Amino acid sequence: MTSQTTDEAFDPKPVLASLPNLPGVYRYLDKSGAVLYVGKAIDLKRRVSSYFQKSDQSPRIRLMLQQVAQIETTVVRSEAEALILENNLIKALSPRYNILFRDDKSYPYLVLTGHRYPRLAFYRGALDKRNQYFGPYPNSFAVRESMQLLQKVFKLRTCEDTVFENRSRPCLLYQIKRCSGPCVEHVSNDDYRRDVLHAVQLLQGKADEVLVTLQQKMDAASEAWQFEQAAVYRDQIQSLARVQERQFVSSNSSEQDADIVACVVKRGAVCVNVTMIRGGRHVGDKSIFPSHGEDYEVDGALEAFLAQHYLDRSVPSAIICNLSSHPEALIELLSTQAGRKVVINTNPNGERRVWLEMATKNAELALEQRLGSEATQLARLSALHEALGLSDSAQRIECFDISHTMGEATVASCVVYDRLNMQPKEYRHYNIKDITPGDDFAAMRQVLTRRYGKIAEGDGVVPDVVLIDGGKGQIGIALEVMNEVGLSDVLLVGVAKGETRKPGLEQLIVPASGMTLQLGREHAALHLIQQIRDEAHRFAITGHRARRAKTRTTSSLEDIEGIGAKRRQRLLTRFGGLQGVRAASIDDLVQVDGISRALAERIYNALH
Template sequence: MIDSPAELPELNEAQLQRAALLDTVRLLPDLPGVYRYIAADGTVLYVGKAKSLKKRVSSYFQKNDQSPRIRLMLAQVATVETTVVRSEAEALVLENNLIKALSPRYNILFRDDKSYPYVMLSGHASPRLAYYRGSLDKKNTYFGPFPNGYVVKESIQLLQKVFLLRTCEDSVFANRSRPCLLHQIKRCSAPCVGLITPEAYRQDVHNAVLFLSGKENEVLNTLEEKMHVLATEWQFEAAAAVRDQIQALSQVQERQFVSSNTSEMDVDIVACVESEGMLCVNLAMVRGGRHVGDKNLFPSHADDYTPAAAIHAFLAQHYLDRITPTMILCSPEPDECEVLAELLSAQAARKVLLNVNPNGERRIWLEMAKRNAELAILQKKGQQADQASRLAALVEALGLPEETQRLECFDISHTLGEATVASCVVYDRQAMQPKEYRRYNIGTDNSGSAKDGFTLITPGDDYAAMRQVLLRRYEKVAAGEGVMPDVILIDGGKGQLGIAIEVMNEIGLTTPWLVGVAKGETRKAGLEQLIVPKSGNTVQLRRDHPGLHLIQQIRDEAHRFAITGHRARRGKARLASTLEDVEGVGPKRRQKLLARFGGLQGVKAASVDELVQVDGINQALAEKIHAALRG
């Protein structure tokens, strides 16, 4: 028995921290809300929601049969933060907002490289038809989302052909004085110059909306009635134009879609399958009664998640900031299905039905989605096996450490020293990791200013550019920011590799292996020489060697990423400098010119008389601009 405080055992820092954590948990309210598990360094480990914060969070620390993953997470928790909300539905919204913003390492995450595309009709008096990605504006009308950009672009081409809607930017539309090429090839009715009345254009827009809503027959009937009226009024040219619209629309109906004969509504089909230790969600989309495609998503941090829990997470994350269709077919039934349906209906301001037991045609759609998910898992497993064998072959051939997983590759791109850009691409977890790619603009002595305190280099000096990018990349890694690679690939011969060795010695990094990828004598693919300074070997693998194929894949991706960045930087610089080179055209006049004519190409195409109409441009300056851009 302990008689006095002096006899109490001393608690170490970890035990004190644990006791404080349990005290926090005991004081949580019995209210709905969101909880966040925080590590000692401030990293958010996990975000969850609860109908009762007290009961839900306490259960984590009372159970003894937690999975290894949960036990590992709880061992890292230093504190718990909570936010009380009014309802479980509100908690679900906040939970998924935080998951998207924080990407906690123990939450299942569904990531897309890009937002889903839409067909957009702008809210102008003469609406513009456009391809759109991003947040939605209430002023415009959107149709979608669609599973890929190809479907949207194809739809826009068809709508142009049938309804002749404009696709030009507003700045171009407002400053046209004559019809553009699209009008000449019968892809636009030229509302910009009044070749179609506003009433007729609005009718074409209305018909396009009906078409995008799956009501092609209604559009056909309207057009046929219009054609007959025009014919009876002896307006045969106008009737022939409507006849051409009808023929084009009839051809559209013959497109190779998986079509529905029973419904014109928008439906999403979501199926989650678990196989071979992997989860896959297949999302298929039906728009206006047509099956327009699907995509497969493989969630991150999916250990210990059931398909029902995974599909719940997907629905909550996917529809958080997107248009929700009238019906979503699901397999299996998601966890907390009723709460999800309530949330999605509230967001859409209309009834959204989660159907987990469809009949007839919809059951076939759901079975198709499940089958596609199963096939996607088999395909991904095969790709992973192929990538694993490539990496193992490379490790063996070059004598790299057996635990090698992460490779980073660098490349330099410029045009005669102009707009130099360096790229770094990352291969890890047996796949390229685009979210971890980085580009570095390299400052040259004719580009204006240095970058991040680094001195300007001589244009075209690839060695100096390589030195700068490696310093910028690995000084931060040496300071504890970022991830240390196992291997650094340098696209170049002994010169570039020598620079890399100097930089690594200067920074004090000895862990990563350096490998130079030198092109063969004829610069032909398959003849690359791999230079490994640590082993002192120069290796030329046979052309069909799996390890060489992996090197080529990473090297080519670094080259693609560098040249894309270089072209964008060069184009931006040239657009600005072309007008800057004209004496008398300062920033304000340049801005007015670009805004008036919709970009540099529009300024180039403008006549002297059109240039004079821009505020601040007189006759002499207009002639000077015209001569400079045309010369």
């Protein structure tokens, strides 16, 4: 490792002179030691030196170089190893000048479990070798659509193990012919295994093979005068044929699993569209917009995406993209990671070229919509600056709301608007405790004290504006809290509903100026406030409902003497949840294994 740091103007020459002509990773740091940029190089000396020798650097790179106070380098054995280290550091450090493709949420899979009667399920998380996984898919909708298709054709079970193991009669899915009823042995183990095998073949893109097999079985059953069984095969063939009709990716393609990745750069913004082909079937696409993408060209942005996106993630057999060069190091790295050959096709032809053109068009459309949305948000934010007298640099807005049901399970929400968009990763729920039920003023005091007490101590970002969903009472509490924690300079705005509580009649209470504003229905600033306020309201209700459901489900049965984990599970399974237990009579409760008459009466009385 090589480095230099000094309090004076940074002189890179001593560091550059000592750099080797070897592959490695370099890091630029500022005076505080924060990492500004991470990069990789086949030749460290040549690559790092080029930053300080070029005179035509972009404004963004010139700004970065002005802040550099230290250079650190790490030598590695190969370009592929440098690629791994570079992206691990980018993921861990989030450098200010690197393009960042943040996609922390894991992609969903469709899973067939390793049980005697395998279960078809939606799955996110680490993969277990005992199960079969198919994917990843671009979103949960694509997984659930595939599950519905497989249920219609092969009638595989989707129920949880606790339900499956305690059934005494088939469920509704059996009645509507979406499950073959393995829980009550309405299908033999061999027949169910055969259906699972066909489902796997379909997911692997071998639909034609499945159709041939089903046709042969139907013909054999007909010849043996087993017409009911032949009708089952006929229905499967017809369902599978309808599924195939819905595909617009050719099933003749040799690439049954492939990602088509197209990058578009326009007006300083970057969009990458990932279209996923799974089992020869188009299952959806996703457009991703990176942070810090200014000044990047298509190749630079796309190479960064491929490295950040696929490292430590499932890789399809083929990646088709619009890179202008062949990324040998990345191919080597992804092939090693996948344990098989991964093809990155940068010059496709035939139908693959059509796929890439389709993905490119989707990226262009998504980027245009994004730019249009940002222009609208910029206009709204500018209008808010003018209406409230904010400085041009003000852009971070936090909004609070309180939600409860007659004082039960009170939850406060905090949502964040920053960088011309809502920032869901920065949202927070606060469970409100130790207050008089229904006291919204006390709830507001608690959430503001908890949040801004920490921020005042340096743990967090101070907002430019705080919106409070409420009138003069709530805004008065907010003023007291902000003065107590030492953040009295933050602008507070109360958003009070109008007399008829209709959107567009809101009153804005601004204690700093003593004003109460009522903007016009079409005022751009009001639209921004409504957007943020409504999101805070939605997020508060979501948190409240989750907390209320958890409280009611756990406490109602757990607090009854004689009800342990096993009996509670039997009750919930038998009656389909807590509401079903509440609706059951004493005679119904007695039918559950382990529930005596006396205990049934105790349960009934406790729940009523």
